[in-house]
Amino acid sequence: MEEVIVERPAPYIAVVRLNRPQARNALGQALRAQLAEHFGALGQDDAVRCIVLTGGAQVFAAGADLRALVDSGPIEALLLNNQRMWQAISSCPKPVIAAVNGYALGGGCELAMHADIIVAGEGARFGQPEIRVGIIPGAGGTQRLARAVGKFKAFRMLLTGQPVSGREAFDMGLASEVVADDRVQARALELAAEIAALPPLAAAQIKEVLLAGQDAPLEAALMLERKAFQVLLASADKKEGMQAFLDKRTATFKGA
Template sequence: MDEVLIERPGPGIVLLRLNRPDARNALNQEVRQQLATHFTAFGQDPDVRCIVLTGGDKFFAAGADIRAMADAGAIDMMLRHTHRLWQAIASCPKPVIAAVNGYAWGGGCELAMHADIIVAGESASFCQPEVKVGIMPGAGGTQRLTRAVGKFKAMKMVLTGQPVNGRDALEMGLASEVVADADVQAHAVELAAQIAALPPLAIAQIKEVLIAGQDASLETALMLERKAFQLLFASRDQKEGMQAFLEKRKANFEGR
């Protein structure tokens, strides 16, 4: 059984659905490998303009698979090279929207934080509970979380292992939007459709510059932004977009 299902809910949109319902979508090595394979392939596919990542109605992903880790040693964990699988998601050039219902705990929370936009249900639950089983987050739960919500809120989450709900996640900066639980996936797909209709080259440059600029000085980041802005004037989409604006018609963006 495929542990990550592929759906195509609209033009230019791919939806990846975690499919381990009996294990609450726990992230084992096979799931991570399939996600890495799909994100690498769709990141290079010119027909894909936005990726939605989701789980089930009650579980986005309830953490790493503890059964697969309980007896592992330090060298075993090192040789798994799981950071390379996570990197395939982090480096995906296409916009990624996480549609989160239910539990996004441990690795599930870290997986959601690899997205560019998080649409959460009101009953969503974000948590980094690793400390309760004698370890700590190992796929961005200390670093991405701190960059998203700040030191003091991140410290509370990782030191206590306490969860936060969708509304709290929105207020602290861990979610982009909160909607009714029943509307999460539909809203994420609608948002993906809006992005997919926009010029892909501009979208790619925006994502690349925004992420690269986070860890650069303001002066360097502004230079990256300026160069990307100038580069887009070499695209057909820039000419099409501005001409359509002047002619008061809908633009047809081709990613060229």
């Protein structure tokens, strides 16, 4: 059985769906390898302008596969080079929306934080419970969480291992939107359709500049923004978008 399924529900939109329901979408090695492969391909696919990442309507991902970790040592972990699999997601140039229902724990929470937008259900549960089994997050959980919610809220989650609800995640800055559980998947697709209808070159530049600039000094980040702004002035989509605005019609963007 494929542990990751890619669907194309609408033009320019791809849905990447985790498919290990019997293990609550635990992030085993095969699943992570398939995720990396799909994100690498979708990132280079001109027919894709936005990606929705989900585990489905019941659970997002319940974390790492502890059965594979219980006897694992440092050399085995080093040789796996798992950071390369995660990097395929973090470096994807297309906007990524995580649609989170149910558990997003440990590696599942880290996976959601690799997205650019998180749509959470009211009943979602975000957490980094690694401390409860004697380890710490190993795929960016400490660093991305602190950058998203701040030092003090991150420490509370990391040092207690206690999860937060979808509503709490939104209030603390860990989710972009919170909606009723039965609206999560539809809302993520609505956002994806809205983004996919906009200029893909501009979307890619927004993502690149925001991520590159968030840890850079302000002046350096502003320089990156100016350069991206100047580059986009040469795009056909800029001409189409501005002319359509003046003509009071809907623009058609071609990614050129």
